[in-house]
Amino acid sequence: MHLKMFSTKKYSRYLEDQFDRQYYGARLKLKKFDTDEFQSLHSKIYPPFIDSSQEAHLVSCVEVRDLSFHYNPFNPILKSITIDVPRGKIYALLGASGCGKTTLLRMILGTLKPMSGTIKVFNETPGTKESNVPGSGVGYMPQDLALFMSFTVKETLTFYGHLYGMPIDMINYRIDHLVDLLNLPKKNRLVSQLSGGQQRRVSLAVTMIHMPPLLILDEPTVGVDSLLRLRIWNYLEDICRDRGTTVIITTHYTEEARNSFRVGFIDSGVVLAEDNPQRLLYKYNCDSLEDVFLELCLEKAKSNNIEIENEEKKNSNQIDGQEINNTINCKPIKEKNQLKLQNQIIIEEDTDRDDLVNNGDIKSDPNNNNNNNTDRCQIDDDGDQYSKSKKLSIEKIDDLESKLKLKQQQFSSPISMGFRAANNHHYLNTRRITALLEKNFILFKRNPSSIILLNLIPVLQMTLFCITFNRNPENIPIAVVNDENRTHSLSNKLFIENIDSKALKIKPYSNVEDAIKSVQTLHTHSVLTFQANFSRNFRRRFLKPESVTDKVIESSKIGFYPDTTHAVFHLYIYQHILEAFERFIKAIGVSMGYNPKYFGSPVDLMEPIYGRMDLKYFEFVAPGMIIALVHGMSMLMGSFSVVSERHSGYLERGMVAGIKASEILLSHLIFFIVPVFTQVVLCLFLTFYIFGNHSVGSLWEIFFITFITSVQGLVFGLTLSVICPTELASLLAVFILEAPFIFTSGVLWPLSSLPESVQKACLWNPITLPIQSTHYIMFRGWTLANIQVLFGLGTCLAYISIVLSIGFITFEIFK
Structure with a gap:
C-alpha cells in the first residue's frame, strides 16, 4: 500500500473542502484559516484523537460497574460488565445479535434489575425516587417499532408529549421541528400507511420529542437511507454539543460508530474493549472498526484456546488443537453501505485546489508549516484513512476541552429542557x-x-x-291406543279431551306395537293405552267399590309408555297427563253427582309467600x-x-x-x-x-x-x-x-x-x-x-x- 505524507496546511485545506461539500454542497472560499477553525472543521469531518488523560476529566453520565444478569444461572447474559458513558457525548455499543446489548440498555433504563453490580445514571440508581430514569430524563427508541398503527403521526407524538408533561404549544413546536428534521410524512397520515423507514423515523421522533438529557437508541438508523442517516448523526452531534445531551446508540453500521466519542465492543456478555474509535484504530493498526472487532474476537479466542489447553494438560488428555474461529462465535458486523463521506479521506491533488492557494483565495497561517508541525496522517491509494501517527497536540484542543467542561456544567441537571417534568414517581398521575x-x-x-x-x-x-328458555314446549306428539268399544268409550274420550291440546298433540294408533314403533322412530315421545273395558270398570270402582276385583282395577288403568331419554319432554308430558287426570276425575265425579272438591287433593295449596305459582x-x-x-x-x-x-x-x-x-x-x-x-x-x-x-x-x-x-x-x-x-x-x-x-x-x-x-x-x-x-x-x-x-x-x-x-x-x- 502506497502511503503519502502531507502537511497540516494541506490537510486543513482538504478538511475545509470536505466540510463544504457535506454541509453546503459547494466550496466556501475562506480568506483566513486559524487553529480554532481547523479544530472545528476537523471535528465535523473526523472525530478527534483524544488523549486518555483528557477523558479522565469528563463528567460521567452513565456508570456501570461489575454488572451481571441472567435468567438461567447456567447461561449468564452479562458477565461483570463495566462501562463509562461521558456526559454530552455519543457512546456507540457494538456487538452481534444476542450478545446482551438490549439487556444492558434495559438495565440502564431501570426496567430490569441486575443480579449484581451497580448502575448510576446522573449519579442516581435508575428506578429510584431520586432518579428521573425511567421518566422524562431519558428518551428510548427500542429495536422494534413499538408504535400504535391506528394513530396518525401527530397523535403519536402528542401522546408521548403528554406523557412527559409537555405543554401543548411546546408539543406542536417540537412536532414541526422533528417533521422537518427527520423528513417525516404528513402529520395526519396513519402510521400503518407509512413505509418501514418512515415508521422508524417516527419512532425516533417519539424518542426526541421531549428533548431528554439522555438518549438511548437501539438500532435507530436501520432501514434509513444514507443521507437521512447523516442528518440524524449531525443532529445528535449538535444536541450533544449545544445542550449537553448524552447519546447511547447501538448500530450494525460499524463505520457509522466512528463518529461516536467512545465505542464499546460486547461479545457473549463481556466487554471486549471500550475506547475512543481513533485510538482503537491506532492501537490495533486497522482500517475499520470492523477489523478492530475481529482483532478483539481473535484475542479472546486465543485466550480461551490457551485456557482450554491448560485445562487439558492438567487432565493429561491431549487433543488436537482447534481453530480459533471454532472456539468462539465472533461475528463481526458488516455493512456494505458505510458512511463514506464521514469516514474516508481522499486526497485529490487537483490543480484547481492548488490554484486556490496560489491565487490567495485560501491563505494559510505562515506559522503552520512543515517544519513547525509534526502531525502527520497516512493515506492509502484507495482513500481509506485513519490516524496512525502522532495525535493532535493537546495544546491545540485545550480551548475546546475548556468549552466542553463549561457546557457540561451548564447541563449538569438531569433535565435539560425548557420545562420541568412532574414527579415521575407518583403512583397515580x-x-x-x-x-x-x-x-x-x-x-x-x-x-x-x-x-x-x-x-x-x-x-x-x-x-x-x-x-330459547322463555317458552314452554308445545305440540309434543304422543301416541294413543284405544282398544275400547266405541259405544262404551265415553270415559277415555273424556280423559283425552282434558289433555292440553296446545301442549300435547294426540296421534291415534290401532295397536300397541305400532305405537311403540312410532316412539322408536322418533315420530312420538310417549304412548297412552286404554283397555277394552276401561270406561265401564272405571265407573264401577266408584259405584260398587266393595265388589271391585283386581281384574277390574287392572282393566281400569291407563297405560303410559314414556321415553325418558329426553328428560325435559318426559317430565313435561308426565306433568300434563297428571293434570289431565285431575280434571278428568273431577268431571267423572260431577257426572255421577259427587261434589267435585271431593276428588281434589287433600293438600291445600295456599298463596305463595314469595313469588307466584306460574313462575x-x-x-x-x-x-x-x-x-x-x-x-x-x-x-x-x-x-x-x-x-x-x-x-x-x-x-x-x-x-x-x-x-x-x-x-x-x-x-x-x-x-x-x-x-x-x-x-x-x-x-x-x-x-x-x-x-x-x-x-x-x-x-x-x-x-x-x-x-x-x-x-x-x-x-x-x-x-x-x-x-x-x-x-x-x-x-x-x-x-x-x-x-x-x-x-x-x-x-x-x-x-x-x-x-x-x-x-x-x-x-x-x-x-x-x-x-x-x-x-x-x-x-x-x-x-x-x-x-x-x-x-x-x-x-x-x-x-x-x-x-x-x-x-x-x-x-x-x-x-
Missing part, C-alpha cells in the same frame, strides 16, 4: 392517566368493529337465551344468566388489554416514559367501564322490557349489583392480562375460570343438591352470592338494606379490591 385514556379512545375509535362486538355479543347471547324456569335462571354473561364478557374484554401492549412493545416504551403499573391498570379500568355499563343496560332492558320478565324488587338495585359484578369480571380480566405471557394464554385462562364460576354458582341448578362441604366451597365463587342477591331482590322484593343482599354486594367489592391489588403487585414485580 392524572396527566398520564388522561393521556392513556385518550390513547384507548383513539384506538377504539379507529376500530369501531371492536366496540360493536363488545356490546353486541352479550346482547345476542341474552337474546338467544330469552328466546317459569326462564324467570328463575334469568338473573343468574345475566350476571354470568356480563361477568364473563367483561373478563374477556380486560384479558387482552395489557398482554397485547406488552407483546407489541407499547408497554415497555410507556414504562420507560414513566408510566406506572397502577396508572396503566386504572386507565384500562376506567375506559372499559363505559362498554361494561352499556352491556348491563342492554341485557337488563332485553330481559325485563322486551321479553317481559317480572321483578318484585327495584330494577335499579338489580342493575347496581349486576354492574358491580361486571366490574369485578373486568378486574379479573385485567389481572389475568398482567399475569399471562400471551394473548392465547390469557384467553384460555378466562375460559378455564369462567366455566367453573357458572357451574358452581347455582345458575342452572340449586346448590342444595351438593354436599354441604361443597356448598360452603361454592360460596367463595365470586358470582354465587351476587346471583343470590339478585334473586332476593327480584323474587322476594328485598332491598340493599337487607343483610343477605349486602353479602352479594360486599363479595363483589372485596374481590375487586383483592384481585386489583394482586394485579398491581404482580405488575410492579414482573413489569
Whole structure:
C-alpha cells in the first residue's frame, strides 16, 4: 500500500473542502484559516484523537460497574460488565445479535434489575425516587417499532408529549421541528400507511420529542437511507454539543460508530474493549472498526484456546488443537453501505485546489508549516484513512476541552429542557392517566368493529337465551291406543279431551306395537293405552267399590309408555297427563253427582309467600344468566388489554416514559367501564322490557349489583392480562375460570343438591352470592338494606379490591 505524507496546511485545506461539500454542497472560499477553525472543521469531518488523560476529566453520565444478569444461572447474559458513558457525548455499543446489548440498555433504563453490580445514571440508581430514569430524563427508541398503527403521526407524538408533561404549544413546536428534521410524512397520515423507514423515523421522533438529557437508541438508523442517516448523526452531534445531551446508540453500521466519542465492543456478555474509535484504530493498526472487532474476537479466542489447553494438560488428555474461529462465535458486523463521506479521506491533488492557494483565495497561517508541525496522517491509494501517527497536540484542543467542561456544567441537571417534568414517581398521575385514556379512545375509535362486538355479543347471547328458555314446549306428539268399544268409550274420550291440546298433540294408533314403533322412530315421545273395558270398570270402582276385583282395577288403568331419554319432554308430558287426570276425575265425579272438591287433593295449596305459582324456569335462571354473561364478557374484554401492549412493545416504551403499573391498570379500568355499563343496560332492558320478565324488587338495585359484578369480571380480566405471557394464554385462562364460576354458582341448578362441604366451597365463587342477591331482590322484593343482599354486594367489592391489588403487585414485580 502506497502511503503519502502531507502537511497540516494541506490537510486543513482538504478538511475545509470536505466540510463544504457535506454541509453546503459547494466550496466556501475562506480568506483566513486559524487553529480554532481547523479544530472545528476537523471535528465535523473526523472525530478527534483524544488523549486518555483528557477523558479522565469528563463528567460521567452513565456508570456501570461489575454488572451481571441472567435468567438461567447456567447461561449468564452479562458477565461483570463495566462501562463509562461521558456526559454530552455519543457512546456507540457494538456487538452481534444476542450478545446482551438490549439487556444492558434495559438495565440502564431501570426496567430490569441486575443480579449484581451497580448502575448510576446522573449519579442516581435508575428506578429510584431520586432518579428521573425511567421518566422524562431519558428518551428510548427500542429495536422494534413499538408504535400504535391506528394513530396518525401527530397523535403519536402528542401522546408521548403528554406523557412527559409537555405543554401543548411546546408539543406542536417540537412536532414541526422533528417533521422537518427527520423528513417525516404528513402529520395526519396513519402510521400503518407509512413505509418501514418512515415508521422508524417516527419512532425516533417519539424518542426526541421531549428533548431528554439522555438518549438511548437501539438500532435507530436501520432501514434509513444514507443521507437521512447523516442528518440524524449531525443532529445528535449538535444536541450533544449545544445542550449537553448524552447519546447511547447501538448500530450494525460499524463505520457509522466512528463518529461516536467512545465505542464499546460486547461479545457473549463481556466487554471486549471500550475506547475512543481513533485510538482503537491506532492501537490495533486497522482500517475499520470492523477489523478492530475481529482483532478483539481473535484475542479472546486465543485466550480461551490457551485456557482450554491448560485445562487439558492438567487432565493429561491431549487433543488436537482447534481453530480459533471454532472456539468462539465472533461475528463481526458488516455493512456494505458505510458512511463514506464521514469516514474516508481522499486526497485529490487537483490543480484547481492548488490554484486556490496560489491565487490567495485560501491563505494559510505562515506559522503552520512543515517544519513547525509534526502531525502527520497516512493515506492509502484507495482513500481509506485513519490516524496512525502522532495525535493532535493537546495544546491545540485545550480551548475546546475548556468549552466542553463549561457546557457540561451548564447541563449538569438531569433535565435539560425548557420545562420541568412532574414527579415521575407518583403512583397515580392524572396527566398520564388522561393521556392513556385518550390513547384507548383513539384506538377504539379507529376500530369501531371492536366496540360493536363488545356490546353486541352479550346482547345476542341474552337474546338467544330469552328466546330459547322463555317458552314452554308445545305440540309434543304422543301416541294413543284405544282398544275400547266405541259405544262404551265415553270415559277415555273424556280423559283425552282434558289433555292440553296446545301442549300435547294426540296421534291415534290401532295397536300397541305400532305405537311403540312410532316412539322408536322418533315420530312420538310417549304412548297412552286404554283397555277394552276401561270406561265401564272405571265407573264401577266408584259405584260398587266393595265388589271391585283386581281384574277390574287392572282393566281400569291407563297405560303410559314414556321415553325418558329426553328428560325435559318426559317430565313435561308426565306433568300434563297428571293434570289431565285431575280434571278428568273431577268431571267423572260431577257426572255421577259427587261434589267435585271431593276428588281434589287433600293438600291445600295456599298463596305463595314469595313469588307466584306460574313462575317459569326462564324467570328463575334469568338473573343468574345475566350476571354470568356480563361477568364473563367483561373478563374477556380486560384479558387482552395489557398482554397485547406488552407483546407489541407499547408497554415497555410507556414504562420507560414513566408510566406506572397502577396508572396503566386504572386507565384500562376506567375506559372499559363505559362498554361494561352499556352491556348491563342492554341485557337488563332485553330481559325485563322486551321479553317481559317480572321483578318484585327495584330494577335499579338489580342493575347496581349486576354492574358491580361486571366490574369485578373486568378486574379479573385485567389481572389475568398482567399475569399471562400471551394473548392465547390469557384467553384460555378466562375460559378455564369462567366455566367453573357458572357451574358452581347455582345458575342452572340449586346448590342444595351438593354436599354441604361443597356448598360452603361454592360460596367463595365470586358470582354465587351476587346471583343470590339478585334473586332476593327480584323474587322476594328485598332491598340493599337487607343483610343477605349486602353479602352479594360486599363479595363483589372485596374481590375487586383483592384481585386489583394482586394485579398491581404482580405488575410492579414482573413489569
